Amino acid sequence: MPALPSLPIDVVLPELLAALQHSSSVVLQAPTGAGKTTRVPPAILDAGLAESGQILLLEPRRLAARAAARRMAFERGVTLGEEVGYQVRFDQRCTRQTRLLAITDGILLRRLQDDPFLESVSVILFDEFHERSLNLDLTLAMARRVQQTVRPDLKLIVMSATLAAGPVAKYLGDCPIITSEGRLHPVEIRYRPAITSQPVVDQVVSAVDDLLISTPGNLLVFLPGVREIQQAGDRLGTLAEQAKAIVLPLYGDLSPEQQDRVLSPQTQRKIVLATNVAETSVTIDGVTGVIDSGQVRQMQFDPGLGLDRLVLTKISQASSDQRAGRAGRTQPGVCLRLWMEREQRGLAADTEPEIRRVDLAGPVLELLCWGESDITAFPWFEAPRPEAVAQAISLLTSLGAIKDGQPTDIGRQMVQLPVHPRLARLLIEGHRNGVSDRAAWMAALLTERDPFERADYARKSGSLGPAHYSFSDVLDRVQALEEFTARGRTDTTAGRLHPGAARFLQQAQQQLLRLVNSDRPTSANTRPRSTQPKQGWERDEAVLKALLTAFPDRVARRREPLNRKGVMVGGRGIRLADSSLVLQPELFLCVDTDAGQGEIFVRQASGIERDWLPANQVEVTIDVTFDSTQEKIVAQRRTRYFDLILDESATTPPSGSNVSDVLAEAALKNLDRAIPWDDPAVSSVITRVRCLKTWLPDCGLPAFDDSTLENLLPSLCSGCRSFADLHRAPWAAALRASLTYQQQQFLDREAPERIQVPSGSQITVHYEPERSPILAVRIQELFGLKETPRIAAGRIPVVLHLLGPNYRPQQITDDLKSFWNNTYPEVRKELKRRYPKHSWPEDPWSATPENKGGRRA
DNA sequence: GAGCACTGC
Numbered sequence: 001m002p003a004l005p006s007l008p009i010d011v012v013l014p015e016l017l018a019a020l021q022h023s024s025s026v027v028l029q030a031p032t033g034a035g036k037t038t039r040v041p042p043a044i045l046d047a048g049l050a051e052s053g054q055i056l057l058l059e060p061r062r063l064a065a066r067a068a069a070r071r072m073a074f075e076r077g078v079t080l081g082e083e084v085g086y087q088v089r090f091d092q093r094c095t096r097q098t099r100l101l102a103i104t105d106g107i108l109l110r111r112l113q114d115d116p117f118l119e120s121v122s123v124i125l126f127d128e129f130h131e132r133s134l135n136l137d138l139t140l141a142m143a144r145r146v147q148q149t150v151r152p153d154l155k156l157i158v159m160s161a162t163l164a165a166g167p168v169a170k171y172l173g174d175c176p177i178i179t180s181e182g183r184l185h186p187v188e189i190r191y192r193p194a195i196t197s198q199p200v201v202d203q204v205v206s207a208v209d210d211l212l213i214s215t216p217g218n219l220l221v222f223l224p225g226v227r228e229i230q231q232a233g234d235r236l237g238t239l240a241e242q243a244k245a246i247v248l249p250l251y252g253d254l255s256p257e258q259q260d261r262v263l264s265p266q267t268q269r270k271i272v273l274a275t276n277v278a279e280t281s282v283t284i285d286g287v288t289g290v291i292d293s294g295q296v297r298q299m300q301f302d303p304g305l306g307l308d309r310l311v312l313t314k315i316s317q318a319s320s321d322q323r324a325g326r327a328g329r330t331q332p333g334v335c336l337r338l339w340m341e342r343e344q345r346g347l348a349a350d351t352e353p354e355i356r357r358v359d360l361a362g363p364v365l366e367l368l369c370w371g372e373s374d375i376t377a378f379p380w381f382e383a384p385r386p387e388a389v390a391q392a393i394s395l396l397t398s399l400g401a402i403k404d405g406q407p408t409d410i411g412r413q414m415v416q417l418p419v420h421p422r423l424a425r426l427l428i429e430g431h432r433n434g435v436s437d438r439a440a441w442m443a444a445l446l447t448e449r450d451p452f453e454r455a456d457y458a459r460k461s462g463s464l465g466p467a468h469y470s471f472s473d474v475l476d477r478v479q480a481l482e483e484f485t486a487r488g489r490t491d492t493t494a495g496r497l498h499p500g501a502a503r504f505l506q507q508a509q510q511q512l513l514r515l516v517n518s519d520r521p522t523s524a525n526t527r528p529r530s531t532q533p534k535q536g537w538e539r540d541e542a543v544l545k546a547l548l549t550a551f552p553d554r555v556a557r558r559r560e561p562l563n564r565k566g567v568m569v570g571g572r573g574i575r576l577a578d579s580s581l582v583l584q585p586e587l588f589l590c591v592d593t594d595a596g597q598g599e600i601f602v603r604q605a606s607g608i609e610r611d612w613l614p615a616n617q618v619e620v621t622i623d624v625t626f627d628s629t630q631e632k633i634v635a636q637r638r639t640r641y642f643d644l645i646l647d648e649s650a651t652t653p654p655s656g657s658n659v660s661d662v663l664a665e666a667a668l669k670n671l672d673r674a675i676p677w678d679d680p681a682v683s684s685v686i687t688r689v690r691c692l693k694t695w696l697p698d699c700g701l702p703a704f705d706d707s708t709l710e711n712l713l714p715s716l717c718s719g720c721r722s723f724a725d726l727h728r729a730p731w732a733a734a735l736r737a738s739l740t741y742q743q744q745q746f747l748d749r750e751a752p753e754r755i756q757v758p759s760g761s762q763i764t765v766h767y768e769p770e771r772s773p774i775l776a777v778r779i780q781e782l783f784g785l786k787e788t789p790r791i792a793a794g795r796i797p798v799v800l801h802l803l804g805p806n807y808r809p810q811q812i813t814d815d816l817k818s819f820w821n822n823t824y825p826e827v828r829k830e831l832k833r834r835y836p837k838h839s840w841p842e843d844p845w846s847a848t849p850e851n852k853g854g855r856r857a
Numbered sequence: 858g859a860g861c862a863c864t865g866c
Contacts, residue, residue, distance in 0.1 A: 061863065089865055106865030114866070135864070225861065252862055276862055297861040310861070354863095362865095418865035450860085515866070577859075594859065601859055 004075055007035030008181045016040065016178045017047045024147060025156045025172035029165045031182025032325065036159050037064075037127050038071045041100050044123055049155065050099065053122025057102040060128050060136065061281060062088040068127075069093070069102040089418070090507055105135035106418065109366060112142050113415060116370060117150050129160040129168065130318070131280060132353035138363050141380050142370065144172065148379075162318050164350075171381050185328035187290075191341040200224075200293045201231045203338050207291045208236060208271060212243045215327075215334050217288030218270040219245075220278060222323050224295040224312055226251050229273045236271065245269040250284075252277050253449065255500060279322055288333040292323045294347075301359045302595060303387040305572065306395065306553060308359065309595035316351040317344065355384050360392040361399075361421045368396075368407045369415040398552050399425045417515055419443050422550040427516045429546035434534055436516050437509075438543040441478040444508040446591065451501035452477070452494060470581035472544055472606035474591050481505065495579075545612050547589060552617075554590045555608065557644055561586075565599075569642045574600040582607055587646075613641050 009030055019026050030036040041057050044050060059065040069086035078084055085094025086102040094101055111118065118124075124143055126136060140158070147154045158168050165177045192203065204221055211219055223229050229249045240247045248262045250272050262272060263284060272284055276296055296315050299308050315323070320337065327333030337344070355363075363384075364375055372378050375389055396402045401411030401421055414424035423443040430439020445451075470476050473494075480492035485506055490497040534542055548555075556568040562583050564576040574590055582588050585607030592604035619640045638648040 104864065110866045131863090133863070227860085253860080279862085281862070299861070310859095312861095416866065447865095511866090575859095596859070603860085 007039060008033075008183050009035040009039045012178050012180045013039065013043045017043060017049065019176040019178060020044070020047075020049050020155060020157075023175050024152060024154065025158070025175035027165045027169045027172065027175060027177045028157060028159045028180070029177060030159065030161065030180035031184060032161050033183040033329065034180045036180065037068050038075060040157070040159065041123075041125060042072055042076060044125075044155075044157075045100055050122040054098070054120050055100050055123040055125070056108065056121055057100065057125045058105050058108060058127055058136070058139065059102055060105065060131050060133055062091070062104055063281075064127075065102040065104050066091070069100075072100060072102075090511070105133065105139050108139045109135060110418070112139065112370060113366070117146055118143070118154065121154065123155040123157065125157045125159060127159050128280075129158045130162045132351070132355075134354040134358055134363065137353060137355045137381055138366065141378065142367075144381075145379065162321060168381065184325055185330070185332045187324050187328040187332070188334045189324060190334060190336045191344070192336065192338050193340055200295065200338065201228055201235060204232045204291060204293065205235050205239065207336050207338060209239060211289035211291060211334060211336055212239075212245065212269075215289040217286045217331070217333070218272065218284065219289040219291065220284060220287045220326055221271065221273045221291040221293070222278065223273055223275065223293050224297045225275060226253065228293070229275070232273050236273075240271055243269065245271050247271045247273065250274040250278060250282070252281075255498060278326065279319065283329065284326075286330055287326055288331060290324055290327040290333065290335040292320060292335060292337045294320065294337060294339050298357065300357050301388060303385065303391040305570070305595055305600075306391055307593055307595040307600065314347055316348040318350045320344070320347065353382055355380070355382060356388075358388075359395075359420075360384055360388050361395045364389060364392040365396055365401055365407070365411060365415050365421050368402060368405075369412055373406070395553070396421060399550070401425070417443075417512065419447050419512065423447060426546050426550035427512060429549045430543055431516045433542035433546050435539055435543040435546065436513055438478055438482075438539070439546050440509045440513040440516065441481055442474055442543065442547065443512055444505050445474070445477055445481070448505050448508050449501060451481070451498050451505050453496040453498065466584075468581060469583045471540075471585060472547075473580050473582055473604040474547065474606045475540060475544065476581070477604075478543075481509075544606060544608065547591070547606055548608055548612055551589045551591060552614075553642070554593075555613070555641055555644060556588055556590050556602075556605075557646065558586050558588070567644065568600060569644045571643060572600055573598065574602050576605055577601060577603045579603065580605050586610075587613075610646065617641055618646070 012028075012030075016026060016028060028036060028040065037057070037059075041055050045055055057065075057068060059068060065086050065088050069084055070080055073080040073084040076084060080086075081093035081098070082095065083098065084100045085098040086092065087094050087107050088104050089106065108124075126140055129136060129140070140156070143154065143156055147156060156172060158172065160168070165179075169175050169177050192207070200223070204223070208219060208221065221232065223232060226249075229251060233247050233249055236247050246266065246268045248270055250259065250262045251274065254262075259282070262270075263282060265285065270284070270286075272278065272287075274284075278284065292315075294315055295312055296319070297310055297312050300311050301308050324335035324337075327335050367375055367378060375393070376386065393402065393405065396411065399414075399421055400408060401414050401424075402408060407415070410425070410428060413428055414421055417424040417427055419427070423446055427436065427439050427443050430436050430442075433439075476494045480494040480497065481502060483489050483492055484497055484499075484502050490499055490502070553569050556566040556574050558566045564580075564583070566574045566576075566588070568574045568590055574593075576582065580602065582605040587608045587610060589606045589608060590600065590602045591606050592602070594601045594603065634650060634652055636648065636650040639646040
């Protein structure tokens with residue numbers, strides 16, 4: 001057993017162990033260098049506090065987990081992988097008997113899904129809690145939940161360097177706080193008068209000049225991004241040469257070899273220009289001078305938009321202290337802050353934790369599958385923004401992962417896959433389409449670090465002709481990687497590949513492929529539809545369609561042929577990056593995006609065909625309006641996917657037409673276009689209509705809140721005694737075809753239990769000023785209804801679009817009656833002419849429900 | 858003209 005050097009933490013270990021005897025949780029506050037990571041877990045083991053269970057040490061990074069395990073094994077004089085071990089993605093050295101296990105937070109999440117009460121675990125230590133990563137917040141809250149409900153014996157220890165310990169201790173039931181000294185050398189803090197007009201890069205040059213003189217060691221400069229690092233590097237050239245120092249850039253996208261070069265000892269003084277990697281992930285030896293730009297680029301999720309954006313912000317006080325501390329690791333140092341002392345107090349005390357900033361689709365699905373039914377009531381350490389939770393639920397719903405707020409079979413399969421729910425959906429759909437290998441490539445590419453070189457002028461489409469245009473940037477990259485694995489080619493059409501990064505990606509692809517292929521099919525709709533191997537375009541199409549299911553809300557339409565500008569679902573303008581070659585398809589997915597202030601910038605796009613869009617989400621609307629200024633009727637027909645207009649046309653019927661004629665014409669066009677006669681799903685019309693029937697039994701009225709059916713429904717209903725009458729009509733098919741996705745969702749969700757409409761209901765018709773000219777009328781008057789239905793106010797407003805401002809209710813009834821009596825026979829005649837094989841009953845109400853809307857047998 | 862840092866059975 002080697003003699004161990006004494007560390008500051010050793011002093012407080014007895015106090016910590018004593019506290020754990022009577023408290024199930026403890027917060028340990030100890031600065032960097034105190035030795036908490038490697039000394040606390042063995043002390044707990046040796047004190048017998050874990051009894052026969054496992055001690056888990058949670059580390060934020062794989063590297064840290066491995067290093068901690070190695071160090072603990074060394075200090076105990078045992079072989080790594082037996083009593084002491086580690087488990088991280090792609091690598092593990094542990095057995096079932098391992099008592100002290102260092103893991104990453106992702107591994108704990110997986111364990112929580114498989115073993116919700118963590119039955120073999122006695123103690124969990126959350127290291128570096130001040131980093132407040134999303135997974136750390138999530139796993140702490142889940143562990144606390146377990147402790148409070150079923151495992152009062154589970155011990156939780158939160159270890160943190162800088163975080164104010166009070167709030168965590170309070171969260172853990174007012175548990176004891178133990179504080180340890182650190183081993184940092186003093187760091188002199190200097191501020192600069194703000195010269196706000198001067199760019200950060202200029203200030204860095206003069207600051208480096210200062211510190212080269214006033215400190216002896218290496219310098220570390222914190223800058224917000226790669227661009228600033230390159231600019232500063234260019235500017236520091238001569239200065240560094242004079243001082244015989246070397247300038248070294250350091251950021252996460254550098255290859256490991258380049259990073260090692262920065263970290264390895266050099267004969268010359270080093271000036272390291274770094275991003276935030278140097279704040280948490282790596283330590284550079286011999287730094288005595290830190291220059292802090294005070295800036296950082298952070299990912300922020302915009303719940304309104306449903307997209308991430310990268311924003312340049314000021315750092316927090318906690319972060320500035322952390323950065324300054326980097327100057328005092330080996331000897332006293334200096335930190336030069338490029339802002340004024342009085343500005344320091346204006347900085348946020350702590351960095352906004354990740355859980356307040358990012359997309360929560362993954363965590364929300366984790367919790368739902370774990371058995372939490374109400375995410376908003378979940379006892380988080382710090383609650384996420386309610387809008388972000390709502391956005392997550394809506395995305396998960398549109399991905400089919402949850403329904404009625406509860407996980408579906410597909411959702412439960414998705415949670416098993418270690419990727420964002422979108423990509424999990426892509427994997428499952430790819431598997432169903434018989435192209436799981438390619439779907440796995442796509443998911444790996446969209447999750448892991450980009451393996452293609454950044455400066456990629458070869459792929460600037462400006463210099464390339466139509467022969468080089470592509471249908472999908474994403475598929476191009478997949479093909480490049482397939483070529484790399486088959487033939488080792490790094491020089492691909494999608495750009496130059498880093499071989500190391502590409503091999504790592506292949507590892508991830510293989511892992512995902514294994515997971516998705518090995519999944520026990522839990523229901524029929526997750527099994528492959530066909531086992532026939534696909535080739536060529538059929539194979540491409542299969543995976544591109546799967547991609548659409550992962551990004552249903554990211555469909556965009558090009559403004560003009562070959563143009564880089566487009567509009568995305570939600571109405572935002574988008575612009576394709578120069579490196580995108582997707583210039584031909586009119587519709588495409590915005591797969592890799594960066595939301596700026598104005599347009600959304602799209603780095604990778606992927607074309608889609610119009611008929612890939614799910615039929616129940618494509619909505620055909622015909623608005624018939626009366627333009628009172630010109631005294632003309634105008635009929636406008638629109639096809640939409642959500643709010644994205646796919647095509648539209650407006651016609652002005654010949655003067656003298658009345659609303660009924662236009663309506664009849666519109667109805668025919670609508671039918672013609674919207675009913676997929678040969679689609680077996682048309683039979684489900686009856687199902688939908690039965691739903692309607694149960695919750696509007698006697699009302700005699702349909703209830704919809706958008707414009708799709710209003711042109712048809714009033715006419716239909718005017719002849720009906722009840723909705724049961726309606727669903728026997730061939731028109732029922734049109735009804736189903738015209739239901740929007742949202743309406744179907746609404747029906748699936750609300751009907752039939754929650755809404756009851758008593759007989760003789762009153763329904764108010766809402767006036768929509770922006771859809772002028774529309775007259776607000778009361779259906780109560782129109783249909784002589786007596787009671788008010790028990791439905792949420794405004795939930796089911798009915799809008800009649802066809803009415804000009806001068807219409808009176810009596811005229812409306814007359815108009816509708818005349819449509820039914822005079823025009824419908826004509827419509828039926830026309831239907832017979834166009835669809836001679838269908839049986840169109842003379843009396844539409846006499847057909848049985850089993851008639852399936854007149855569908856061909 | 859547009860790229861912080863991590864991470865996953």
